[in-house]
Amino acid sequence: MSKPAKPSKTPPLLRVRGLTKKFGDIEVLSGVDLTVTAGRALALRGRNGAGKSTLLRCVTGVDAPTAGSVELDGEPVDERSVAVRRDLAIVLDDMDFFPDLSVIEHLDLFARAHGVPDAEALVDAVVEEVRLTAQAAQLPGTLSSGQKRRLALASAFVRPRRLLVLDEPEARLDQAGLEWLTERLLKEKADGLGILLASHDPDLVKAVADRVLDLDELSP
């Protein structure tokens, strides 16, 4: 059941209007409207195949919607846009890694590419936070699926961001990882970031989300 939306005076960071996505003749999403404001979290819920990941891919500009618009700060979202990449921290399920860079080198590279001033200190702190210190020198091919997930999530926290877009961030995390994730997302909200996440974990949604959009109710 959706929580009632809290009225917000701040203009939305992300605004989606009438988003429709078709694959051939199959309509996966039909006229979805949503907004995410700074300091608030919107959770997407729905059964497998309801279109959560498709919606996130359209919202982040990875896929083009069949109809409708997606705006970040009033500008159309296109993942090729440098401004969009600077503001949007995205962790989808298709994260790839450089086979020859270690855990810490991946994060170091992202932080520096984003021009983080004291990259080394931030990276060390995040590596410790996601409990990958022991794996800092390991290559991605040798990490477990849960460790890879933590590395992917960590990549979102070593860079400047205004909106976090996470696709099932709880996937493959252990209990301690889930607790860390919940705390981290609450902190991100408190720091004024907008969060859009798709999740199957009711506890995570309950703890983090200000609003819930149930895609099952919107199924075409």
Add this chain to the structure above:
Amino acid sequence: MSASAAEVRALRSQIRTWRRGRVDTSLMEALSDAYVVVFSALVLGAMAVNVILNVHVITSGGCSSVSCLDARDALGWLFGLGAITVVLATARLLGPMLVTPAVGTWLLTAPLDRTALVRGRLLGTSVVAALVGAALAATGAALSAYPVDVIGWLTLLAGSVCVLLVAIATVDQARGGPVVRLLVWSLGVVLWLGLVLVARDDVPALLRVPAVAPLRVGVVVTAVAGVVLLVLAYRSLHLIRRERLVSGGNLLPGISGALASLDLTLFYDILVARHWRARSSVRVVRGRGSGAGALVWREVVRLRRTPQVLIGLAAALVLPYLATALGLGHVMVVAVTLTGFGAGVGLFTSLRVLSRTASLLRCFPLPASTVRLACLGVPCLALLLWSLATTPAVHGAVGGSWASCVAVALACGAASATAAVRWMTSHPPDYRLPLITSPMGAVPTSLYVSVLRGFDVLLLGTVPLLISPTPTGAAWTAGLMAAVLAFLVSRP
């Protein structure tokens, strides 16, 4: 308690019975369906034999100087050595003993006799290795215009050596030693030294056309040693760990899939991923700079971390000099561009990772073209420096002033680098495109051209140099490659 060989035989027979029960195509029907493949293989095989025979005739008559004759004689040996090195390296990559993932999961975990499960594989691998090694060695010997009886004995020798090496590799797989790794490296070094001697026109007597008598002795000795070691290998089969048997079995479907879809970059990805998985961890090197500079620094770190690519590139420098020693003339520029492409493509790994999915590219707050440029700067520079080192070979082959040869060599490097970028940024065959009906089923239109990616740019860059190995030709190549590179880098 381990089940006996008879029980394993009964189990395999049962599996065979189940499989036969599900067969919906007879062998004749399958052959009939695959008639195009069979017909093509026969035609291509006939063409290959014809080409080899023609080259045999040409090299017999056209190669008359002492240095050319020496080089030609040595190449027969070196081709054979290369053949057995390739066979051994492939055997090491795949196991040589392997089982399918299904057998690994369902049968290797059961208390069955492992020797009975994999002994057929030992025999099959030995036969395949012998045939491949013999065919490659025979081709080399024929191209070097060796007498027919020498070709025959050399072929037998290569075949028996390959059986011997497969047996050694199997024993090594069971014992978990470094023997095969060292052997592959040693054979590679010997091969390289041989090539250097030929390029220096300093061919030792050992590499001249062999006499039949020592070849016969060699065949007998290696055959006997091969049989003895095969017995040893057979007795070692039960010692091979499951993980080492399944490793090759896991790799094979990926490689087969990549080759079946003619996706060579996917094949490369599989090998690179396996290499780094085996390495497990690295000494952490912290980043430097920011923005695109951080990516450039990572490329420097990557080069330092993969010295084998640089060593391979440096070692491959012998090939252009060999082409000059063989008196290939203008055709020598093909040797430079092709060698640079083949040996240098491994420098562009990060470009490949950024091209195969967009997930990493979208993490960087920079235009895609800037990210790509930052990733290809250091590898391109390395290839250009490499090509500069081929200048004396270019000078020896095409003549002219040194400045002109520097321009030609650099243009060759530019062609190699651009072709490598094209290869690494290629997308897999697109199955969303219209499909064409073929005897092998429906295939996308981009399937057949995907295998040519990289080589098409290489051809485009090499043709002006072949026509005119002068600063004018070099300028044409540089201009064409700059345009291609700009297109490849700026693609969305």
